[in-house]
Amino acid sequence: MILKMFKYIGDYGENKDTARKIRLEIILPCLEKKENITIDFKNVTGATQSFIHALLADPIRKYPEIVFDKITFKNCTDDIKIVIQIVEEYTQESL
Amino acid sequence: MKMYFSNSDYLAYFDGFLNKLNLTNKTNLTIETHPKWINVHPAILTLAASLALQVGKDNVQIPNLTASSGSYLDSMGLFNFTSQKSPYLINKKDPSGRFIPLTIIKTPTEQSQFISEMIPLLHLPPEKASAIKYVVGELIRNVLEHSMNKSGAIVAAQYYKKSNTIRIGICDNGIGIRQSLSKFWPGHTKNDVDAIKWALTPGVSGTTTNAGGTGDNAGAGLFFIKSIAKVTRNYFMIYSGSGIYKLLLRDKRSENPRLTINPEDDRHSERTNAPYLHGTLVAIDLTLDSNLDEFDKLLAKIRTSYGDAIRLRQKRQYRRFKFI
Incomplete structure (x- = not known):
C-alpha cells in the first residue's frame, strides 16, 4: 500500500498523536499481514524526531526481521531522511 | 509576585x-x-x-x-x-513586526495549526523555517505531554533584525521537570537542576527507563534542541522549580563543536536557588545567519553523538557476572 503522509499531516510532521494513529491503524496491521508499505512524504517539508519515533520505533521493535524489507520511503526531503535514519539507528541499538 | x-x-x-x-x-x-x-x-x-x-x-x-x-x-x-x-x-496588523504574540496552545491540533501559521508571521524563508518549526514543535509537544496542566503551553517569539536572531520562549504552569522525571528516575531528581540536566541527557524520558524509549517517547527532544543551540552558537535555557540550566555561547574559534552527551560538559551556567517556579520555562535564541540553512547537516552531527550516547547507555545497562 502507499501511505500519502501529506493527507494526514500537512506539510510538517510534529503531531505525535497523528503519528501514533498512523502507526496503530496502518503500519502495524500491514506488517502483521507482511504487506509492503510505501510511505510517501511528497509535499511534506520536515518532521520532528518525536514524530518519526512515534511512527517507526514500535514497528522496528515489533518486526525487526521484516520491517526494513517491507517499508519503503518515497519523496523524503534531506531533513526527513536524516531524522528517519536517526530513529532507525537508535531503535536498533536498544533492541 | x-x-x-x-x-x-x-x-x-x-x-x-x-x-x-x-x-x-x-x-x-x-x-x-x-x-x-x-x-x-x-x-x-x-x-x-x-x-x-x-x-x-x-x-x-x-x-x-x-x-x-x-x-x-x-x-x-x-x-x-x-x-x-x-x-x-498600536497597529496590530503591522506586517513589519515579525513576531508571534503570546499564544496559548492546549491541544495537538492547536499545535499543528500554530506551527503552520508561525513561519509566515516571522516572514522566514523556507530554508530557515525547518529548524524553527522543529524546535517549537518539540517544545510545545513536551508541554502538552509532560506538564500535566490543562492551561497548556504559552508561546511567543520575536525576530531581532540587529542580531538577525529569532528569540523563542515557551512556558507552562505544569508539574515541572523534576516531578515529571521522578517516577522513573528517583536517583537523578535530587534537586531541580539535577533533574533538568538528566532531562537533557540522550535517551532519558519521563515515561520509561529503557534507553530506546517507548513506542511514543524516545527521550531525545531536549538533547536535540540543546545540540541545535550549541552547533548554531546560541543561548538555550531551562528554568523549572528552583533550578536553571543555561547553555552559554561556545567559543567562536571552535568551528566544529563536539556535541557532548553529558550536559555537565557543555559550557553552561546553573542555579539551584532561583525563585521557585511552578512549571517550566524554556528559552532559545536561533541566529538566522548560522548554519540553519543546512538543517539536515546539523541533524547529521547530532545523529552521530546521539547514537554514541545510546550505545554507551546500553553498555552501562548490561548485567554483569559476580566474581568472588
Whole structure:
C-alpha cells in the first residue's frame, strides 16, 4: 500500500498523536499481514524526531526481521531522511 | 509576585532579571517596568503570562508604564492577560513586526495549526523555517505531554533584525521537570537542576527507563534542541522549580563543536536557588545567519553523538557476572 503522509499531516510532521494513529491503524496491521508499505512524504517539508519515533520505533521493535524489507520511503526531503535514519539507528541499538 | 521588565532582559543577563523576580504571594502579580525603555526576551513575556494565568486577570497590575517602547507589550498581547487597558495605540496588523504574540496552545491540533501559521508571521524563508518549526514543535509537544496542566503551553517569539536572531520562549504552569522525571528516575531528581540536566541527557524520558524509549517517547527532544543551540552558537535555557540550566555561547574559534552527551560538559551556567517556579520555562535564541540553512547537516552531527550516547547507555545497562 502507499501511505500519502501529506493527507494526514500537512506539510510538517510534529503531531505525535497523528503519528501514533498512523502507526496503530496502518503500519502495524500491514506488517502483521507482511504487506509492503510505501510511505510517501511528497509535499511534506520536515518532521520532528518525536514524530518519526512515534511512527517507526514500535514497528522496528515489533518486526525487526521484516520491517526494513517491507517499508519503503518515497519523496523524503534531506531533513526527513536524516531524522528517519536517526530513529532507525537508535531503535536498533536498544533492541 | 513581582517582576521587573528592564531595558536589557536578554538570556545573557537573565540573572539580572531573576534578582528582581519574586514568586512568593501567589495571589497577585505586579509587573514593574523601566521608565524609559523596555526590552524583554519573549520567554520573559511567556513567564509573565503564565503567572498571570495563575493569579487571574483582575490581579495583574502593570503600574507606571511610561516607556514608549512599552507598546511592544501590547503588540505581544500581554494586555490580554490583565484587566488593565493598554495605554498604547498600536497597529496590530503591522506586517513589519515579525513576531508571534503570546499564544496559548492546549491541544495537538492547536499545535499543528500554530506551527503552520508561525513561519509566515516571522516572514522566514523556507530554508530557515525547518529548524524553527522543529524546535517549537518539540517544545510545545513536551508541554502538552509532560506538564500535566490543562492551561497548556504559552508561546511567543520575536525576530531581532540587529542580531538577525529569532528569540523563542515557551512556558507552562505544569508539574515541572523534576516531578515529571521522578517516577522513573528517583536517583537523578535530587534537586531541580539535577533533574533538568538528566532531562537533557540522550535517551532519558519521563515515561520509561529503557534507553530506546517507548513506542511514543524516545527521550531525545531536549538533547536535540540543546545540540541545535550549541552547533548554531546560541543561548538555550531551562528554568523549572528552583533550578536553571543555561547553555552559554561556545567559543567562536571552535568551528566544529563536539556535541557532548553529558550536559555537565557543555559550557553552561546553573542555579539551584532561583525563585521557585511552578512549571517550566524554556528559552532559545536561533541566529538566522548560522548554519540553519543546512538543517539536515546539523541533524547529521547530532545523529552521530546521539547514537554514541545510546550505545554507551546500553553498555552501562548490561548485567554483569559476580566474581568472588
